[in-house]
Each structure stands twice: as structure tokens, then as C-alpha cells.
Amino acid sequence: DQQVKQNSPSLSVQEGRISILNCDYTNSMFDYFLWYKKYPAEGPTFLISISSIKDKNEDGRFTVFLNxxxxxxxxxxxxxxxxxxxxxxxAASPRGIQGAQKLVFGQGTRLTINP
Amino acid sequence: NAGVTQTPKFRILKIGQSMTLQCTQDMNHNYMYWYRQDPGMGLKLIYYSVGAGITDKGEVPNGYNVSRSTTEDFPLRLELAAPSQTSVYFCASRNNVGNQPQHFGDGTRLSIL
Incomplete structure (x- = not known):
């Protein structure tokens, strides 16, 4: 029972164009969502987040939309x-005791930017 | 600024052996987490801690134990290694103010043969 799904295992985009990565979730108790970026042999690095009270959050070249x-x-x-x-x-976090932020992750999407 | 440091980076264990994966952070974060990532999958929460002396189970705790005697350290113990525990293990920490994101270490790649 996968509560967070990224249905595209990979995506290839030309340099300079827009990349759009998608994520679906099933648990209505999730109230905080994050995107992490991961390079090989490194840990995930936080990119951008959004609270369920918003529908958009922007940070430089990165924008997250929540429906x-x-x-x-x-x-x-x-x-x-x-x-x-x-x-x-x-990744998504349900409302939890003490704000524990117990993240549930999707499977990931490999993005390749072609020159 | 070291952040979250995990040791060792790689380890091969035989079935039935035990080992401890070390995690330490120098950011004075109260919250710490252990995740595992299997090939082609997302990270799954094993255990977490909201402060020294307090730990709780995540989604996949079976076969693991943790302790949190200090704010800085959150070791993960495998008592009887099984092939199903072959995975990459990530430790993370975060500040307990608002919805601060988790900061991850670079992982420990563990193979059980």
C-alpha cells in the first residue's frame, strides 16, 4: 500500500526547458510535503517544501504546486x-504528535537534463 | 560544518552477525531518524527520536534497535543480520522549530551475505 507515488521512474528534458515532476498521495492526513534531490553516493538534499494550507511555493528556479x-x-x-x-x-508528513515529521517517500524520478 | 555524519560508508556482513551503524550530528538537533532505501524504492522510516532518551518505531522497525543517550548520537543496531536487511541506510536530523526539513547523512551501504 504505497501512500506516496511517483509514477514516472525517469524523465529526460532539454537544457533550458521546463522540467515537471509529479507526485500523487492517498493519505488525507498528510499536511506537509517536501521535495528532495539525490546524487549518487550522497544523501538526499532538501529542495523545497509546501504546507497543506498553501497551493504554491516558489524558491528561485523551483516551484511546487499542491492540489x-x-x-x-x-x-x-x-x-x-x-x-x-x-x-x-x-515526501509527505502526516500530522503527528510532537511534530515528529515521519516522512513517507515516493519511489523517486530520475531526471536527466540533456545539453 | 560536518552536519550529519554516518560511519561506516560500506560494510559486508555474514548472516547472523551483528553490527552498529553510527550516526552523529553537530547541529544540536533534537529530532533524529533512521531510514533504509532498497533498490528502486523510496526511503522507509525505521526508527526516530524526538530527543535524548526518547525513541519510537517507524514503518519498518523489525530486526533493528536504537538508542539515544545524547543529543548528538543515534546509533542503529542490527542484532542478527539477515539478507533482507541488505540496503542503504540513511540517518537524518532536524530542528524542532516549526516544519524544518530533515538533513541527511551520506548513507551506509550494507550487504549481508
Whole structure:
């Protein structure tokens, strides 16, 4: 029973164009969502987050959109750069005691930016 | 600034052996976490701690134990290694103010043969 799903295992985008990574979730108790980026042999690095009280959050080239009714979020990267080539994980946190932030991760999407 | 440090980076164990994966952080974070990542899958929460002396189970705790005697350290113990525990293990920590994100170490790659 996968509560967070990234249905695209891989995505290839031309440098300078927009990259759109998608994520779906099933648990309506999730109220905080994050995107992490991961390079090989390194740990995940936090990219951007969004609370369930918002529908958009922007940070430089990165924007996350949240559609609560569809239980769907997406990450937009504009413009895409070669250094953006990595695996991207969507993660969600349910409301919890003491704000423990027990993250549930998607399977990841491998993004490749082509020159 | 070291952040979250995990040791060792790689380890091969035989079935039935035990070992401790070390995790230490120098950011004075109260919250610490252990995840495992199997090939082609997302990270799954094993155990977490909200402060020294307090630990709780995550999604996949069976076969593991943890302790949190100090704020800095959160070791993960495998008592009887099994092939199903072959995975990459990540430790993370975060500040307990608001919804601060988790900061991850670079992982320990563990193979059980």
C-alpha cells in the first residue's frame, strides 16, 4: 500500500526547458510535503517544501504546486540546468504528535537534463 | 560544518552477525531518524527520536534497535543480520522549530551475505 507515488521512474528534458515532476498521495492526513534531490553516493538534499494550507511555493528556479482535492503535487524547474540531473524524491508528513515529521517517500524520478 | 555524519560508508556482513551503524550530528538537533532505501524504492522510516532518551518505531522497525543517550548520537543496531536487511541506510536530523526539513547523512551501504 504505497501512500506516496511517483509514477514516472525517469524523465529526460532539454537544457533550458521546463522540467515537471509529479507526485500523487492517498493519505488525507498528510499536511506537509517536501521535495528532495539525490546524487549518487550522497544523501538526499532538501529542495523545497509546501504546507497543506498553501497551493504554491516558489524558491528561485523551483516551484511546487499542491492540489489537495486531487491529492497531487508537482515540482517545476525552470530553466533546467545540467546540474539538475539527479533523482528527485517526493515526501509527505502526516500530522503527528510532537511534530515528529515521519516522512513517507515516493519511489523517486530520475531526471536527466540533456545539453 | 560536518552536519550529519554516518560511519561506516560500506560494510559486508555474514548472516547472523551483528553490527552498529553510527550516526552523529553537530547541529544540536533534537529530532533524529533512521531510514533504509532498497533498490528502486523510496526511503522507509525505521526508527526516530524526538530527543535524548526518547525513541519510537517507524514503518519498518523489525530486526533493528536504537538508542539515544545524547543529543548528538543515534546509533542503529542490527542484532542478527539477515539478507533482507541488505540496503542503504540513511540517518537524518532536524530542528524542532516549526516544519524544518530533515538533513541527511551520506548513507551506509550494507550487504549481508
Amino acid at each position: 489537495k482535492s486531487a491529492k497531487h503535487l508537482s515540482l517545476h524547474i525552470v530553466p533546467s540546468q545540467p546540474g539538475d540531473s539527479a533523482v528527485y524524491f517526493c
